[in-house]
Amino acid sequence: MTARVSISTALAALFGLIVPQASLAEAPTIQTVGPIIHLADNLNEEAMLGWCIDTVGRGLSDQLHSHSCKPTGDDVLFSYSAETGTIASVTYDGLCMAYSAPENTDIPFGLIACDEADPAQHFSFDAASAEIRLADDADQCVTVAQTIDDAGPFQSRHLTLAACDELAPAFKQWVIRD
Numbered sequence: 341m342t343a344r345v346s347i348s349t350a351l352a353a354l355f356g357l358i359v360p361q362a363s364l365a366e367a368p369t370i371q372t373v374g375p376i377i378h379l380a381d382n383l384n385e386e387a388m389l390g391w392c393i394d395t396v397g398r399g400l401s402d403q404l405h406s407h408s409c410k411p412t413g414d415d416v417l418f419s420y421s422a423e424t425g426t427i428a429s430v431t432y433d434g435l436c437m438a439y440s441a442p443e444n445t446d447i448p449f450g451l452i453a454c455d456e457a458d459p460a461q462h463f464s465f466d467a468a469s470a471e472i473r474l475a476d477d478a479d480q481c482v483t484v485a486q487t488i489d490d491a492g493p494f495q496s497r498h499l500t501l502a503a504c505d506e507l508a509p510a511f512k513q514w515v516i517r518d
Contacts, residue, residue: 365510371411375419375430375518378409379484380470381510385495391484392416393427393437393499395451400432404449406484408494420516425462425475428454436461439474439501446498449482470513471504479503481512 368382368390379391385408394407395415410416417430427437429451438460440450455461462475472482485498
């Protein structure tokens with residue numbers, strides 16, 4: 341009987357550890373139509389819209405951040421090509437995401453003319469971990485900042501690069517939706 345109590349107690353304790361952690365993660369309610377790249381976790385976005393890769397400001401910009409996945413708005417539409425390792429704007433033809441300003445801790449990613457020869461434009465997506473990494477430095481993950489900023493009726497966060505092993509999953513796990 342003692343063995344059963346111990347097993348039951350151990351299972352209950354394990355369940356108690358797993359369930360609270362799982363309940364902390366909350367999927368966003370994506371309303372955006374079209375291909376997007378968004379965080380798997382809503383990560384405190386007030387309207388439950390989630391966080392998408394987006395151009396800074398309204399419309400075309402040469403800087404990228406993460407932003408509430410707007411129900412409308414073409415500047416959040418991005419696609420990933422596993423074949424080339426590029427993340428391209430769907431709206432702005434011929435423009436790709438690049439780790440173009442590594443010295444800028446707030447906005448290191450830009451939207452520049454696509455160039456398959458440019459290593460700053462090559463990323464890898466690991467479907468098992470849901471991480472987007474620099475292709476030439478697999479220890480570095482594309483992530484969002486902890487701080488949330490107001491962005492009109494929406495919210496934004498800096499899109500940054502950090503050591504993958506130092507990040508909580510909610511800040512670095514992405515969904516690529518075609």
